[in-house]
Amino acid sequence: MDNFLDFLNERFGLADLVEEGIKFESEDGKLYLLYNGQMIPVHLSEEDDVFLTVNNKLKKDETAIYNGYFSSEKNRLMEFKVLKLKSAKHRDSPFITKHKYALNGDGFKIEISKMSVEMVISFFNSQEYVGYVKNRIIQRVERYLERVKDYESRGKKATYITALNFSDLFIKRLPTAKVFTEDKWPNLAKQLEINLRNLEKAFYILENNEEDCFNYYLKSWDFSSPVRFLKDEDIEISFKIPSVSYDEILLKFYKNAMVAETVNHSFLSFYHVLEYYFLKCTEKNLHQQLKFFIDDPKFNSQQNNLEQLISTIKRYNYENDENKMLLCVLREYIQPEALLNYVHSLDIRRGEGVDIFGENIEKKGLDENNVIDIIGRTIKAIRNGIVHSSDKYNRAERFIPFSESETTVKKYLPVVKFIAEKIIATTSH
Known part of the structure; x- marks a missing residue:
């Protein structure tokens, strides 16, 4: 438990997040998030140890950086955010990529699959994570506290309301493109240029074979629009339809x-x-x-x-x-x-x-x-x-x-x- 506490409090105690007033404590062997004087339970699972393992691994990799994409020259790996522009018609779901793509080139290979834990942790330690905390984690915590208050006002126990899983503190592992290279990198900027060029070719191969259509992007994730929740199921959002005929x-x-x-x-x-x-x-x-x-x-x-x-x-x-x-x-x-x-x-x-x-x-x-x-x-x-x-x-x-x-x-x-x-x-x- 102490390892998890140290890991979280170290990050949330940094200057870019300390103003949000989030801390973590343990009590009776359980992990809690402290926010505005309230204790929110954080559920841990056996799989969560991987976050600590990868974090320690990245601390030893001096070449590991996050700058809108994850890069490790030591492992000759770059990982990029991708946006699915269009799903292959023969896929079951237009919204989820459950499968992964593997494309091999001359001296490199590309894999499009679920985001690596390395990129998740690198994002967690980056400035971009601040936006995620403000517009995702805090919103979820406040939503939980509202539900607890509502339950208690009706004389019900809030024991069964799911608060937070440990994995909820991290960005969702969406599909990313990982570019692995065999040769030593000339320098970071040049290798980025080479990898992006190869990634474009890989996307074309997929499109040409009527598979999913992707595009990479290097900009920061935008969390400025918070997730929208309806507080009650009977809330109605209505619009008036003008009494005219349009072409x-x-x-x-x-x-x-x-x-x-x-x-x-x-x-x-x-x-x-x-x-x-x-x-x-x-x-x-x-x-x-x-x-x-x-x-x-x-x-x-x-x-x-x-x-x-x-x-x-x-x-x-x-x-x-x-x-x-x-x-x-x-x-x-x-x-x-x-x-x-x-x-x-x-x-x-x-x-x-x-x-x-x-x-x-x-x-x-x-x-x-x-x-x-x-x-x-x-x-x-x-x-x-x-x-x-x-x-x-x-x-x-x-x-x-x-x-x-x-x-x-x-x-x-x-x-x-x-x-x-x-x-x-x-x-x-």
């Missing part, structure tokens, strides 16, 4: 955007809502202009009138200019004031002032007179960047999935979503 096709595009697993696919599906009205909007404009001439009692087939009619057709026939078609849709269905207020709420207050996938967007402050034009050009440039990968456009920067170029797409994804929602609402009846 079912637009709703399908919107649904596709919401379930898309990459920002570029999501952006394109929202953009399809805008694109759906390209011809309808431009034809409506053209019809209105033609009616201006044809309905005029003075209109006749004299050459001057015909030339004006032809000129109007040329001026308002946008079929070969998607930029004008997009602006037509935006001007038809979007209120400049509403769009301006929304982009301002996202802290977008001027044009980017840089090339966006080959399209120069001037750095001009947004106002009601120019917001349609500048935002329209921006989202069109992003759409073109996503759709076209060819180098014939002489673009200084191309859109590359799962790279830094996604930053711009992510920034304007809420904007194109907002526009799509307004078009769906405006075209309802």
Whole structure:
């Protein structure tokens, strides 16, 4: 028991966690977590010894580090977080990877399986763990205390309420990708580059064989959104359905955007809502202009009138200019004031002032007179960047999935979503 106490109190006594006020004590051979003057039982099992064993092992490995991924040069191992983008259709469950993948390469092998205890402990000792404590462990403890209070208020014993298992103090062992190498590492940065390149190849092999689709990520886990609990089963969350009819096709595009697993696919599906009205909007404009001439009692087939009619057709026939078609849709269905207020709420207050996938967007402050034009050009440039990968456009920067170029797409994804929602609402009846 003392080993477990020392292990936990050593970590929770460090500067990054001491303010959370969590300590551990033992009483009558049982382990307790102390929080706000309350003692919460922590259940231990025989399997929990492995956490202490691995922790001692890592203390002896001076090359073991955690920096968004786990690395041990001594063992020539790197372990990465992975996100399952899409499950293989022949798998029983779309949510759980119960199996593991083993891929062998020239001088390396890759395994995709449950997170190693080494990575769990390395995460436990890292700064990232603070977020887990604040938004997972403390929330669970407070939930437990609320249930105990509720039971006792009704004269019931809370003995049978599960508090915490020792393993609950650690991150869930989700699937990770482990890259084992045979040769000595040149240096950490270079080996990281090599391993990630090999990992991309491994993912492609799986995809090509219609297996699960994965992507790695090096960023910190985000625990800022606490797990949501409903305190009572009879709580109702309700919404009102407007008494209007929406275009079912637009709703399908919107649904596709919401379930898309990459920002570029999501952006394109929202953009399809805008694109759906390209011809309808431009034809409506053209019809209105033609009616201006044809309905005029003075209109006749004299050459001057015909030339004006032809000129109007040329001026308002946008079929070969998607930029004008997009602006037509935006001007038809979007209120400049509403769009301006929304982009301002996202802290977008001027044009980017840089090339966006080959399209120069001037750095001009947004106002009601120019917001349609500048935002329209921006989202069109992003759409073109996503759709076209060819180098014939002489673009200084191309859109590359799962790279830094996604930053711009992510920034304007809420904007194109907002526009799509307004078009769906405006075209309802």
